[in-house]
Amino acid sequence: MKQYIETNKERFFEELFSLLRIPSVSSLEKHKPDMQKCAERLVELLMEAGADEAAVYPTTGHPVVFGQKMVDPSLPTVLVYGHYDVQPVDPIELWHSDPFEPEIRDGAIYARGANDDKGQLFMHIKAFEFMVREGGLKHNVKFILEGEEEIGSPSLAAWAKDHKEMLAADIILVSDTTMISESVPSINCGMRGLSYVEVKVTGPNKDLHSGHYGGAIANPINVLCDMISSLIDKDGHITVKGFYDDVVELSAEDRAKLSRAPFDIEEYKGFLDIKEVKGEAGYSSLERTGIRPCLDVNGIWGGYIGEGAKTVLPSVAHAKISMRLVPNQDSATITKLFTEHFLSIAPDYVKVEVTPHHGGDGFLIPISSPAYKAAEKAMTEVYGIEPVPSRGGGSIPILADLQRILGIDPLLMGFGLERDTIHSPNESYLLKQLFAGMEAIALFYRYY
């Protein structure tokens, strides 16, 4: 594969950049035409790479791309999952180059989606192309590329249920996660689930002059702060009633195994420029993101947020709040528990509304499976050291759904790095990782 990459590098860039230039932001209505455009471009790339067939499939939301090459029905089948939608680009002013005009700087591609997930899914298309062209493909390969991962995949589960036959496979192969570090390859064997809600606190029925009313009535921003503040206690425990009921405590042995992953707290703090970390008492930083649930405010707004000062006592305050869940916690149950709890702590002097956004369950993958073993061998060959099994803090809720619907396990070979700052300004993807990923995936086909 190394030689093939060298020969075709320029064409690869052109093809990947053609995807990155399409602003396929799934959460914004105005980008709807871009979703279709991006899906169609993926069909072209799949066909050019050697698929027998590929097409754009409408769903109740953004379209799904499905393509496949059936070598022989008796051979094992790999179902590659990826997503072509991306996160919004705000705050746009912090980008050093246009998020939708990819640039190569210092050995990395800078663009929204450079890593998450256009860059990573592109590795699969090129590894597949290599296997087809070199005549070495001994598997059937299917691609399912969705356009709604960043908004919680509201349509794919239903679509998958209707296309179970078509999606039948032995393993779901995914590159949408990170490795522990540039020098420590890892394979994700578990991901957290997600419950994401939006809350609205209404005080008076109009914005008021803070001088005339301040002190005499409840200010919805202050109340929202009180309510949010009460959601996590001083030990870092979430106070939502029943929140931990289904959380499985890991054995001392399992915790010891996970703690083998190299982690340098000083480097971590240095990378983030923070003096201290913070989290649930009694757990390490890796455990806090790997095996424990958490609650974060992802956005908050209310009152006057422009330049200068305005003495307003606002009518409403809003927040977007998400909870990361661990295996066995049910996303719908947690959303329900949160909603009940948040309404129950609402004081009489405000009105509170909770609207669920999206969610999904976490999952675990057996590290003894043949697919895990093949991935381990492939990555060892590429990186020269054995990859560490890790637990991802993020959520790809749809994978738990696909696992349940199709009855097959997902395998997460992710090549992202912390430095890529996905979801943030200046998202990037190291060329080194892009090419190492292609190699490792091609080797996975050899060893699986």
Place this chain on the structure above:
Amino acid sequence: MKQYIETNKERFFEELFSLLRIPSVSSLEKHKPDMQKCAERLVELLMEAGADEAAVYPTTGHPVVFGQKMVDPSLPTVLVYGHYDVQPVDPIELWHSDPFEPEIRDGAIYARGANDDKGQLFMHIKAFEFMVREGGLKHNVKFILEGEEEIGSPSLAAWAKDHKEMLAADIILVSDTTMISESVPSINCGMRGLSYVEVKVTGPNKDLHSGHYGGAIANPINVLCDMISSLIDKDGHITVKGFYDDVVELSAEDRAKLSRAPFDIEEYKGFLDIKEVKGEAGYSSLERTGIRPCLDVNGIWGGYIGEGAKTVLPSVAHAKISMRLVPNQDSATITKLFTEHFLSIAPDYVKVEVTPHHGGDGFLIPISSPAYKAAEKAMTEVYGIEPVPSRGGGSIPILADLQRILGIDPLLMGFGLERDTIHSPNESYLLKQLFAGMEAIALFYRYY
């Protein structure tokens, strides 16, 4: 004056509308030319009304308008204070008509500044015009109209110090406040001071993926909520160290006098559509805005605040926080105490910055003064009942400064009503109040 209003009504509307059409928002840089334009228009109106002289004076900020008519140096001099700047118009989508294209609907003028303070200062220009034209003016009249009241009058105090001679007078007459209700005229005999700051909490040095980091590091929004929540205890007391040190407790007698002001709590809650009021334990609603200080968040923002969901753990969170102060609390001292307190409660895992916006001290006016008596008589004649002395919750910090610099008391004859929703969308001013104000001011000149 009634007859004069009837005859000149249409011209009055044209003149006032010409002021309201100028978007003189002092806090927004882009409106700088409008400030000059509005000041020049006021000079024209003052000259047309009968001033001997009027001119626009530059300051270190937005210009000041000064005009006067000297009838006889031996007569008492009235200094009319007003401001021609207005608040921003956000949220613009809630306005039913263009904020800078005044409309008369249901007996009221709708526009930004219709009441605060273009409408109210206009009453003074027209009452003055009437007195001049009818030949009844037995006072010298000076006008000082500033363009920075809504941003805390940063330039006027220094300008006034440089022009003490020019501003010399016996009373400062101001219409920039409200009456208790349409049927209960009142005269403000005290106003609260203000300390207004902006705070910024920084966590990690970049926006992060909330899945990868959530639970392991401090989220600056959550931390900001914790910090804000801790600023007020469960009894409604502000926890800033030393905050109440200079607050003078009112005597039982004084509190009894203030409580004579009619106040219907059910009507109040109904007007605001709230189930319960909230405030400092041990004080009535009127006391909470009249004689007690308070703390309000005027704006908060951080993370993703667009449509849909984004799983971001943001780098920064911001809030605008203001405190209303009562007489004897020094604004600069309180800003300092707040800053020290807020920095002292900042946990190790975030960086916190506090930036002062503007502030000012509160003040009290003796109700036994000849000016108060004249205003009382004038309002009794116009409304048919004696006005109630009240304490305003809002702040006109510059008045405390002018009182100190010029050595003269301000008298606040305000004709606004709660229904005018100043600082909010759909600010309006009842024609009835506009005309009653002109009459009362003209009568004030007769009785003073």
